[in-house]
Amino acid sequence: MDLRRKNWALLGKWWHRFGEDVESLWKRIVSEKYYGGKREEVDITAVGNWRTSRIWRDIISVGGRSRRLKNMLVEGFRWEVGEGKRVGFWRELWVGYKNLRDLFPRLYELSKNKLGNISDMGVWEGEKWSWKMEWRRGRIGREKDEEEVLWEVLENFQLKKGVNDTRRWIHDLEGKYMVKKAYEFLAPTESILEDQWSKLIWCRLVPSKVSFFGWRLCIDRLPTKRNIMKRRVSRQEEELMCGLCCDMVEEANHLFCMCKEPWIIWVEILQWWGMETVIPNNILGVAEIFVQDVGKIIGKEMGACISLVVSWYLWYWRNSKVFNNGNNIRGRLLEMIQAKSFFWIKNKVQGCVCSFHEWKVNPVGCALSMRRYKRELKLFRKQQKGSATE
Numbered sequence: 001m002d003l004r005r006k007n008w009a010l011l012g013k014w015w016h017r018f019g020e021d022v023e024s025l026w027k028r029i030v031s032e033k034y035y036g037g038k039r040e041e042v043d044i045t046a047v048g049n050w051r052t053s054r055i056w057r058d059i060i061s062v063g064g065r066s067r068r069l070k071n072m073l074v075e076g077f078r079w080e081v082g083e084g085k086r087v088g089f090w091r092e093l094w095v096g097y098k099n100l101r102d103l104f105p106r107l108y109e110l111s112k113n114k115l116g117n118i119s120d121m122g123v124w125e126g127e128k129w130s131w132k133m134e135w136r137r138g139r140i141g142r143e144k145d146e147e148e149v150l151w152e153v154l155e156n157f158q159l160k161k162g163v164n165d166t167r168r169w170i171h172d173l174e175g176k177y178m179v180k181k182a183y184e185f186l187a188p189t190e191s192i193l194e195d196q197w198s199k200l201i202w203c204r205l206v207p208s209k210v211s212f213f214g215w216r217l218c219i220d221r222l223p224t225k226r227n228i229m230k231r232r233v234s235r236q237e238e239e240l241m242c243g244l245c246c247d248m249v250e251e252a253n254h255l256f257c258m259c260k261e262p263w264i265i266w267v268e269i270l271q272w273w274g275m276e277t278v279i280p281n282n283i284l285g286v287a288e289i290f291v292q293d294v295g296k297i298i299g300k301e302m303g304a305c306i307s308l309v310v311s312w313y314l315w316y317w318r319n320s321k322v323f324n325n326g327n328n329i330r331g332r333l334l335e336m337i338q339a340k341s342f343f344w345i346k347n348k349v350q351g352c353v354c355s356f357h358e359w360k361v362n363p364v365g366c367a368l369s370m371r372r373y374k375r376e377l378k379l380f381r382k383q384q385k386g387s388a389t390e
Contacts, residue, residue: 005183005186006179006183008069008182008186009179009180009182009183009186010179011058011059012069012072012073012177012179012182013177013179013182014059015059015060015073016073016077016169016177018030018059019167020167030056034056069186072171072182072185072186076169076170076171077093077167077168077169077170078093078094078167078168078170079092079093079094079165079166079167079168080165080166080167080168080175081094081118081157081159081160081165082159082160082162082163082164082165082166083119083159083160083161083162083163083164083165084117084118084119084121084159084165085117085118085119085164085165086117086164086165087117087118087165088115088116088117088118089113089116089117089118089120089121090108090111090114090115090116091115094118095153095157095219098215100150101114103212103215104146104149104150106142106143106146107135107139107143107146107147107150110135110136110137110139110143111133111134111135111136112134112135112136113134118159119159121133122159124161127161128158129158129159129161131151131154142208145208145209145212146208146212149212149216152216152221152223153216153221156221171185200291200300200301200304201214201215201218201304201308202215203301203304203305203308204301204348205301205302205305205344205345205348205349206305206308206309206344207344210308210309210312211308213308213311213312213315214308214311214312217252217256217283217311217315218283218284220251220252222252222315224250224251224252224255225239225240225241225242225243225249225250225251226240226249226250226251226252227251242254242255242259243255243318243319243321243322244259244261244262244317244318244321245259245260245261252283253281253282253283255314255318256283256286256311256314256315257279257280257281257282257283257285257286258281261330262314263279265310265314265333265334265337266279266286266310267279268334269306269310269334269337270289272334272338272363273294273306273363273364274364275289275293275294277289277293286307287304287307289307290303290304290306290307291303291304291307294306297364297367297368298364298367298368298371299367299371302345302367302370305341305344305345306341309337309340309341309344310337312340313333313336313337313340316329317329317330317333335360338356338359338360338363339356342356342359345370349370352366352370353369354366354369354370
């Protein structure tokens with residue numbers, strides 16, 4: 001038995017209990033002593049101060065000891081929203097992989113109620129919940145884009161009157177924090193793909209609208225026909241067929257991976273990068289190819305960028321075919337992906353001296369030259385800093 005891992009799992013249990021035991025005597029004592037009786041949640045990355053007892057300091061700082069511990073405790077819990085009285089609208093993790101404060105930073109700055117709970121962001125109209133957001137001023141530019149995505153996210157959530165908010169631990173089927181499973185989870189292993197991908201979605205190489213799209217794709221919030229059916233907008237079976245092949249029900253994994261035409265596009269993209277492999281039948285499996293396999297050569301960030309661009313244009317093609325009968329796009333799709341990925345990367349990466357023709361013919365060579373320039377620039381700046389110090 002690894003005693004250090006066992007100790008971390010037990011410390012995590014105390015941190016979890018502090019968040020769950022709302023009215024317990026021990027929590028009221030700790031809250032009064034260290035947080036003035038006002039603190040609801042513990043900052044798990046905090047280290048405490050000299051007045052904090054050694055035991056409590058170990059408990060509240062457990063998540064800051066490693067990335068895997070933080071993933072298990074901070075990002076491993078999801079709120080099941082009832083009335084929304086305990087869940088912070090902006091700061092808590094209750095939708096997707098990030099809190100809304102990080103997903104929509106511009107809107108967060110505009111909000112009149114940054115510390116409010118979900119229940120403070122709307123009103124009950126009879127038995128139905130209605131969202132009502134308050135802003136300091138009108139939205140402009142990218143703020144409008146963020147607001148549009150935010151409203152699409154909120155459409156999928158309906159509060160439940162008279163139901164308490166509860167936290168579920170995603171590493172257990174029953175949602176309960178178990179020391180035994182926490183110990184097993186902390187066993188040395190490769191980094192979790194979902195955790196990597198949730199970070200790389202927000203890479204600097206693509207516009208924010210593409211990152212929002214990738215985030216919605218990963219949490220299955222795109223308006224595919226299956227998701228539209230869940231909202232009871234469409235009820236007839238023929239209206240649920242894939243917009244590209246018309247053979248299967250349209251849901252995310254089918255549309256982006258299993259459908260014949262998108263599958264051919266992924267094969268063409270991999271051949272463009274000089275690779276041949278089996279295409280998985282799910283989104284995260286495809287992402288793993290570009291983050292792990294292609295990323296070993298050109299860097300994980302650029303690999304994530306390529307997969308996001310391909311997914312973005314597959315969705316664009318689907319919408320064109322469904323709404324505008326855009327069958328003629330298929331022949332130009334590969335070149336469109338090549339062009340857009342080139343210009344987005346060229347605008348963000350220093351030292352990109354390759355032409356579009358070179359990018360089309362030898363993308364790996366271009367990507368490696370960008371990485372080489374970045375390393376040389378970093379070394380040059382380090383040498384300059386050393387010279388200035390002397």
